[in-house]
Amino acid sequence: MSKSNIKYFISLVLLNISLSVLWGAVGCSLNDPDRDVIRIFPASTNYKTEYISINSQGGEEMQREIEARLGDVFDEKFEKTDVEYSYYTILKGSEIIGRIHGLNQRGRFGGMQLILATDLEGRIVDFYYQKISSPEADKFKAIEFTNQFLGISLQDFYENAQDSTKTRLAQIKDPSQENRQDFEYTLRGIKKNLIQLDFFFLNRIHDKYFNPEKEN
Amino acid sequence: MRYDRENRITGKPAVKYFSLDRALRYESVSSRESRWHQAVVFKALLMVLSLLSLSSLNADFYREINLLGGYSSREHFIDNSSTLKNSLGFEYFRKLTQQQGDYLTIDIQMRLLYDQEDKDHYSMQIHNLWAEYKPGLGRKLRIGHFQPVFGLENQTDSHGTILQTSAMMNIGLKHDWGIAYSRIAGRYDIAIAAQSGLGMGFPEWDNNFLFTGRIGRDYSDDLTAGISLMAGEVAVTDRMQLIPAPHVLRSIKKSRLGIDIQYSWSAFHYAGEAAYGKNDAEQVLFIFNQIDYKPFGLEGWEFNLQNHYSMLNAADWGKFNTLLGAGVSYAVSETVKLKSAALITLDQGEILDKQIFLQLYYFGR
Numbered sequence: 054m055s056k057s058n059i060k061y062f063i064s065l066v067l068l069n070i071s072l073s074v075l076w077g078a079v080g081c082s083l084n085d086p087d088r089d090v091i092r093i094f095p096a097s098t099n100y101k102t103e104y105i106s107i108n109s110q111g112g113e114e115m116q117r118e119i120e121a122r123l124g125d126v127f128d129e130k131f132e133k134t135d136v137e138y139s140y141y142t143i144l145k146g147s148e149i150i151g152r153i154h155g156l157n158q159r160g161r162f163g164g165m166q167l168i169l170a171t172d173l174e175g176r177i178v179d180f181y182y183q184k185i186s187s188p189e190a191d192k193f194k195a196i197e198f199t200n201q202f203l204g205i206s207l208q209d210f211y212e213n214a215q216d217s218t219k220t221r222l223a224q225i226k227d228p229s230q231e232n233r234q235d236f237e238y239t240l241r242g243i244k245k246n247l248i249q250l251d252f253f254f255l256n257r258i259h260d261k262y263f264n265p266e267k268e269n
Numbered sequence: 270m271r272y273d274r275e276n277r278i279t280g281k282p283a284v285k286y287f288s289l290d291r292a293l294r295y296e297s298v299s300s301r302e303s304r305w306h307q308a309v310v311f312k313a314l315l316m317v318l319s320l321l322s323l324s325s326l327n328a329d330f331y332r333e334i335n336l337l338g339g340y341s342s343r344e345h346f347i348d349n350s351s352t353l354k355n356s357l358g359f360e361y362f363r364k365l366t367q368q369q370g371d372y373l374t375i376d377i378q379m380r381l382l383y384d385q386e387d388k389d390h391y392s393m394q395i396h397n398l399w400a401e402y403k404p405g406l407g408r409k410l411r412i413g414h415f416q417p418v419f420g421l422e423n424q425t426d427s428h429g430t431i432l433q434t435s436a437m438m439n440i441g442l443k444h445d446w447g448i449a450y451s452r453i454a455g456r457y458d459i460a461i462a463a464q465s466g467l468g469m470g471f472p473e474w475d476n477n478f479l480f481t482g483r484i485g486r487d488y489s490d491d492l493t494a495g496i497s498l499m500a501g502e503v504a505v506t507d508r509m510q511l512i513p514a515p516h517v518l519r520s521i522k523k524s525r526l527g528i529d530i531q532y533s534w535s536a537f538h539y540a541g542e543a544a545y546g547k548n549d550a551e552q553v554l555f556i557f558n559q560i561d562y563k564p565f566g567l568e569g570w571e572f573n574l575q576n577h578y579s580m581l582n583a584a585d586w587g588k589f590n591t592l593l594g595a596g597v598s599y600a601v602s603e604t605v606k607l608k609s610a611a612l613i614t615l616d617q618g619e620i621l622d623k624q625i626f627l628q629l630y631y632f633g634r
Contacts, residue, residue, distance in 0.1 A: 087407045088453055099370030099406050130602070135634075144370050162565040164603075188535065188565055194490065 080104065081155035081166050082139040084183060093170045093179045094143045094151055101144065104137040105253050115252065122248050122263055124214065125241060131159045138249065149173065154250060155183060158242030161234040162186040167242040175247060175255050176206045189229040193239065198228040207247040211262035331634055333358035333380070335429060339626035350431045350610075350626060352443070352509070354382040360397070360632075374401040378428075382510070393512040395469060396428065396444055407453035414446050414469070417481040418460040419497040420542045421529045421557070424485070429630045431610040432594045435557040438579050439525065439544050441503045442468035445479055458485040458495075466503045470515040477504045477520055491534065497527040499546070521548050536563050554580040569600040573610075591615040604633030 083089050090100050107115050116134050120126050127134070141153040155168045163186035170179035180202045182194050192198065205221055213222040227236035251259045335356045341347045348355055358380035365373040378397035383390060399413030416423040422436035422443060436443050447464025459482075466477030478501050485495035502522050506515035525546035532539045538561040545554050559575035573596035578589050593615070598608040608628040614621045 087409075088458075091407055091453060097406060099403075101366045101370050102364045103366075147368050163563070163568045186536070186563060186565060190535070 080106075080137040080139060081157045081183075083141065083153065083155060083168065086141055086153075089153060089168075090141065090143060093153065094145075096145050097143045097150060098146055099144050100153075101142040103140045103142065105140055106137045107134040107249075109137075110253060119245065119248050119252065121265055122211075123241070123245050128159050131157045131164060132245075140250075140253065143170075151178060152250065152254065153179075154246060156242055156246040156249070158238055158245070160186060160238050161232055162188075165235075165238065165242060167239065167246060169243065169246050169250075171206075171247075171250060174206065175250055175259065176204055177202050177243075177247075179203070180243065185235070187229070187232055187235050189232050189235070192228040193235060195228065198225075201225045202243065207244070207251050207259040208262045210244045210247065211259060211264070215264055329361055329363045331360040331362070331632060333360065333429070334629070334631040335380075336629040337431075337626060339624055342623040343621070347624065347626075348385055350612075350624075351437065352427075352433055353429070353431060353628070354384050354392075356380040356382040356394075358394075372403050374403070375399075376401075379511075389513050392508070392510040394509070395511045409449075409451050411449045411451070412447075414444050415449065415462075416444055417442070417464060417479060417499070418449060418451070418462045418483045419481040419499050419525070420483070420495075420527045420544060421531070421540055423460075423483075424493070424495070424529065424531065425540060429632060430596075431608065431612075431626050431628060432559065432573055432575050432596050434540075434559075435542060435544070435555045435577055435579070438577060439527075439555040440479075440481075440499065441505060441521065441523070442479075442509075444469060447479070456486050456488075458483075458487075460485075464501075466501045466520075467517075468504060468506055468515070469509055470506065470511050473517055475502075475504065475517055475520050477502050477517075479503055485529075492530075492532050494530045495528070497525070497529065497544070499523060499525040499527070499544075523548055536565055537561065538563075548581065551582050553582075554578075571598045571600075572596070573598075588617050590617070604631055606630045 086100065086102070090097050107119070111118075112134065116127060136157070139155060142149055143151040143153065151170060151172050153168065153170045155166055158165045158167055165185045166183035168179075168181050168183050169177055172178055180199045182190075182199075185193055187193060202225070209220050209222045213220040217223050222240075227233050229236060247259075251257050333356070335353060335358070337348060337350065337353055337355055339347050339350070358378065360376065360378040363375045364371050365375070376397040376399055378395075380394040380396065382392045382394060384392070395414055397413075397415060399411050399415045401409050401411040403409055416436075417440055419440060420436065421434045422440075425434060427433050427436075427443075445464035445466065445468055447462055449460060449462035449464075451458065451460035461482040462480070464479040464481070465474070466479040467474065479499070480501055481497065481499045483495050483497040485493060487493045500523070502520050504517045505519050505521060506517055508515040523546065525544045527542060527544035529542035530540070539559070540561075541556075541558045543554070543556045545552075547553065556578040557575070559573060562572045564570060564572075573594070575594040575596075577592040577594075579591075580589055582588060591614070593613045594610060596608060596610040598606050600606050606629075608626075608630060610626045610628070612622075612624045612626075614623075
């Protein structure tokens with residue numbers, strides 16, 4: 054093989070490395086969607102998978118709108134706007150009975166993958182960590198903690214920002230002893246996950262509870 | 270005329286032979302064939318380059334870059350491991366959906382490889398090329414080129430790793446052409462597959478076949494285990510690639526019973542498997558263990574330790590071949606990893622080779 058071919062191969066590698074810098078991140082999908090769907094929605098007959106990114110729905114403008122509702126800016130590593138999130142629309146026959154959707158969130162010791170199952174109004178019917186790196190991971194993954202989020206919707210998060218003493222969300226306590234940061238990251242990730250669901254699928258029905266002056 | 274080739278594994282004459290006529294013919298046309306192969310692969314390279322460029326426009330495309338180099342005490346500077354070479358690759362993964370939900374998944378995963386030592390230099394590998402029809406929730410029917418359903422290999426992702434499971438040593442291949450059915454039954458996963466026994470390329474079929482099956486169960490989020498069975502007549506080929514086409518050197522009748530287990534605890538993950546059975550008339554035993562450690566205070570770092578024990582004549586207990594491996598990797602980003610690995614190969618306690626590798630691996634859009 055001639056030297057020109059070797060140079061050609063090297064140039065291909067360099068070209069693809071440079072393209073790779075431009076096109077990057079990988080989203081959050083379920084490891085075993087069929088098993089999760091059967092477990093969470095026993096009446097389901099199938100599901101539809103859709104991949105949605107913030108770029109495909111509104112780009113920078115939508116990013117700013119989500120950040121305003123989240124009360125925080127996006128993390129450069131975990132929250133690129135080209136990341137495609139997997140949305141699983143759960144079906145019973147052709148009737149939609151719920152959704153499952155995951156999100157990558159920075160944690161104290163690495164990335165978390167927070168998976169929510171919601172009903173048609175966006176209330177949480179199941180929550181679990183598909184991935185969490187923490188010395189107290191067992192405490193976060195325990196159903197005594199995760200079940201406290203059942204029934205909560207984006208309305209609770211918006212109202213909690215206005216008065217954090219009376220909401221259901223305020224009753225949920227940090228399960229860890231030394232990793233409060235991971236508890237706060239979990240709340241942030243769940244809120245962002247619900248905001249994106251509200252934007253992508255629910256026609257922003259929870260926006261009426263959002264007060265821009267109260268988010269911080 | 271038959272070429273009486275000794276079976277490298279059993280030390281006895283091989284059950285299957287390949288024709289010397291064919292071998293001589295292959296030798297006599299090898300240079301011409303080599304030029305033809307190079308031309309074909311080079312055109313394929315251009316085609317894949319185009320696909321990779323287009324992939325920027327298509328969300329279903331993933332790009333892969335694998336740069337690898339190392340040193341071996343036996344071969345000095347090396348640019349490939351047992352399963353990896355310097356390569357560019359892509360994966361096209363798409364789910365098709367209708368009003369009643371997802372019904373078909375397609376996966377195509379290919380690599381173009383460069384090997385300075387190989388006379389053809391460029392080659393093409395195919396890893397996944399399958400379509401999976403979903404007749405119902407939790408049931409899947411797959412056809413194409415995919416992993417046999419035996420042991421850890423189709424439970425883990427070893428596509429871009431220097432440290433491998435025991436699939437190549439035990440089954441003799443990582444992917445094969447065929448058909449498979451799987452279903453979820455409560456906490457159990459049941460899968461069966463009927464495949465060609467030929468592996469990646471399209472070599473001459475010599476009555477080869479491969480049947481595999483596995484029943485797995487997740488006992489908790491942290492503990493899964495499975496039992497596998499295998500029966501087949503698996504081809505041993507001279508190369509693991511699609512183009513230039515590999516040639517069958519011999520075939521081995523294989524039967525196996527295997528167990529596998531994975532357990533996660535704190536920052537540690539353990540994966541292990543054992544398989545016992547026969548290669549032709551000889552009893553064989555394979556044992557594999559790997560521990561992965563992701564320290565909490567070192568984001569992006571991962572450390573691995575593994576060992577393979579293979580007893581190719583289990584009647585003579587104590588004669589083990591051993592492969593010891595250690596790896597360190599650092600995730601520069603979600604898509605880029607820098608990895609290094611050290612491997613020591615021993616034959617009954619005597620060191621045959623010591624290797625060390627450095628790898629840059631990219632997988633993303």
